[in-house]
Amino acid sequence: MRGLMMNQPLLITELIRYAARCHADTEIVTKTVEGPIHRYDYAAAYTRIQQLAHALRELGVRPGDRLATMAWNGHRHFELYYAISGIGAICHTVNPRLFPPQIEYILNHAEDKFVFVDLTFVPLLEQLAPKLKAVKGYVVLTDAAHMPASKLSNLLCYEELIRDKPSTYAWPTFDEWTASSLCYTSGTTGNPKGVLYSHRSTVLHTFSVNQADSLAFTPRDSILPVVPLFHVNAWGIPYAATMAGAKLVFPGPHLDPASLYQLIETEQVTMTAGVPTIWLKLLEYLDQTGKRFTSLKRLLSGGSAVPISMIAAFEEKHDTRVCHAWGMTEISPVGTKGTFKAAQAKLPPAERYQYQATQGRPIFGVDLKIVDAEGRELPHDGKSFGNLLVRGPFVTSGYFNDPEATKAAFDKDGWFRTGDVVTIDPDGWVRIVDRTKDLIKSGGEWISSIDLENAAVGHPDVMEAAAIAVPHPKWQERPLLVVVAKPGAKLTREEMLRYLSDKVAKWSVPDDVVFVPELPHTATGKLLKSKLREQFRDYQLQSA
Numbered sequence: 001m002r003g004l005m006m007n008q009p010l011l012i013t014e015l016i017r018y019a020a021r022c023h024a025d026t027e028i029v030t031k032t033v034e035g036p037i038h039r040y041d042y043a044a045a046y047t048r049i050q051q052l053a054h055a056l057r058e059l060g061v062r063p064g065d066r067l068a069t070m071a072w073n074g075h076r077h078f079e080l081y082y083a084i085s086g087i088g089a090i091c092h093t094v095n096p097r098l099f100p101p102q103i104e105y106i107l108n109h110a111e112d113k114f115v116f117v118d119l120t121f122v123p124l125l126e127q128l129a130p131k132l133k134a135v136k137g138y139v140v141l142t143d144a145a146h147m148p149a150s151k152l153s154n155l156l157c158y159e160e161l162i163r164d165k166p167s168t169y170a171w172p173t174f175d176e177w178t179a180s181s182l183c184y185t186s187g188t189t190g191n192p193k194g195v196l197y198s199h200r201s202t203v204l205h206t207f208s209v210n211q212a213d214s215l216a217f218t219p220r221d222s223i224l225p226v227v228p229l230f231h232v233n234a235w236g237i238p239y240a241a242t243m244a245g246a247k248l249v250f251p252g253p254h255l256d257p258a259s260l261y262q263l264i265e266t267e268q269v270t271m272t273a274g275v276p277t278i279w280l281k282l283l284e285y286l287d288q289t290g291k292r293f294t295s296l297k298r299l300l301s302g303g304s305a306v307p308i309s310m311i312a313a314f315e316e317k318h319d320t321r322v323c324h325a326w327g328m329t330e331i332s333p334v335g336t337k338g339t340f341k342a343a344q345a346k347l348p349p350a351e352r353y354q355y356q357a358t359q360g361r362p363i364f365g366v367d368l369k370i371v372d373a374e375g376r377e378l379p380h381d382g383k384s385f386g387n388l389l390v391r392g393p394f395v396t397s398g399y400f401n402d403p404e405a406t407k408a409a410f411d412k413d414g415w416f417r418t419g420d421v422v423t424i425d426p427d428g429w430v431r432i433v434d435r436t437k438d439l440i441k442s443g444g445e446w447i448s449s450i451d452l453e454n455a456a457v458g459h460p461d462v463m464e465a466a467a468i469a470v471p472h473p474k475w476q477e478r479p480l481l482v483v484v485a486k487p488g489a490k491l492t493r494e495e496m497l498r499y500l501s502d503k504v505a506k507w508s509v510p511d512d513v514v515f516v517p518e519l520p521h522t523a524t525g526k527l528l529k530s531k532l533r534e535q536f537r538d539y540q541l542q543s544a
């Protein structure tokens with residue numbers, strides 16, 4: 001027997017309609033590319049979103065068309081998220097930090113019809129334009145006064161495009177399985193792969209991340225996503241904040257610690273989100289300047305592992321709780337979040353930090369299993385480690401127009417292979433041991449590069465550290481620690497090894513330490529260990 005409830009599809013437009021109706025005067029603040037602060041509210045944003053929807057239809061955009069964005073976190077990018085998917089087209093956020101040949105591949109593979117671009121990235125597009133096969137025009141996210149002189153053909157101005165358009169739009173109703181947005185994930189090898197989200201998956205993910213033990217946004221929050229709107233939908237924040245009616249604060253391109261600190265204070269931000277490298281730099285800035293937060297209570301960190309030293313410093317010096325989350329482009333992206341059960345909440349800080357440093361517990365809708373090399377399931381005992389597989393209503397079921405990548409990504413029962421090696425304890429806490437390819441295989445033991453890095457960053461003179469495997473005649477592989485010391489620090493190899501000697505198991509203490517001015521990162525801010533392994537392929541360990 002079927003239930004007797006209304007058949008109303010889960011559509012993204014409902015999120016912004018709700019915010020405009022129930023949180024009309026809640027602010028959305030942007031530090032713009034052009035410089036000044038832009039300020040409006042959900043009601044005004046919704047009006048412009050409807051004007052943009054008219055403009056898109058007048059440009060000839062049809063349901064199912066892909067439209068690319070290359071833009072910072074700002075109000076116009078936010079408007080594009082809603083207007084594009086609202087008319088049944090697909091908002092394809094492109095990461096401008098990728099290498100130009102990857103961007104060219106992505107724009108051609110997605111067959112984007114238009115590119116909506118911030119002033120910053122116009123020169124990059126000028127370089128790529130002759131090779132872009134499907135693009136019919138470029139819309140610069142600015143007003144007439146700031147339009148650049150550019151040789152891009154069919155160059156349009158965003159503010160001119162939406163000006164004078166009707167302020168209401170009769171949104172179409174369609175199947176909730178309709179594609180809404182597209183984001184390419186860039187591994188360290190092979191072509192980027194497209195993850196195609198649907199209205200249904202996005203709304204379900206939004207419900208899930210807004211639970212009390214997940215991101216838990218409220219109308220009392222002021223939220224600053226440092227995590228870019230051009231990567232994994234900024235962890236779903238533009239949707240989740242809207243569903244909650246929370247204030248949004250967009251930093252634009254101004255991501256240096258001083259600018260972030262200033263914006264956090266002036267907009268009384270209560271919660272911010274981004275990768276650990278941003279927070280380590282912010283911490284350094286606070287230490288140097290002696291500045292303190294007056295409003296920031298929660299700091300969400302994800303994308304890479306979080307060192308305990310960072311968790312402790314934010315909590316003890318700044319009264320800011322570091323919340324750790326793990327996710328992937330393929331999971332929409334939030335998979336786990338570190339929120340305590342009753343027993344852990346009572347622990348003394350040092351023991352509590354151990355839990356906060358894990359990747360957290362699965363949020364509702366994310367089913368996890370760990371398997372060994374033969375695909376046999378392993379127990380959730382906190383000790384057994386193996387490959388993490390995941391399934392759920394907001395996990396991808398295949399890559400966009402890429403049957404080969406799709407085939408490799410799933411097991412025979414349809415679970416998605418994450419590529420992460422983890423343990424899961426009986427309470428559900430997930431601890432990432434490593435990416436499969438980053439584990440250091442020393443004799444019969446596997447050494448977690450993440451554990452070594454987290455321990456190394458605890459040293460007061462270390463800015464950043466990466467542990468990689470280098471070949472060893474006896475042990476097959478041994479760890480080499482590559483360190484960026486803080487400016488002016490006089491850190492030595494011996495001091496680093498002494499520091500680590502009581503922080504990690506004896507057999508996993510690195511054989512050697514080298515100091516470098518900086519480490520290579522991917523376009524999403526993760527350590528690019530494949531490049532480091534290549535760089536140190538012939539390195540002679542002092543111990544070997």
Ligand code: AMP
Pocket residue numbers: 185186232301302303304305306324325326327328329330333359418419420432435524
């Ligand atoms: P992406 O799809 O670019 O977001 O990358 C997803 C990958 O980032 C995951 O498979 C993990 O290897 C890594 N990752 C994400 N969050 C974390 C985290 N909190 N700790 C460690 N690694 C993480």
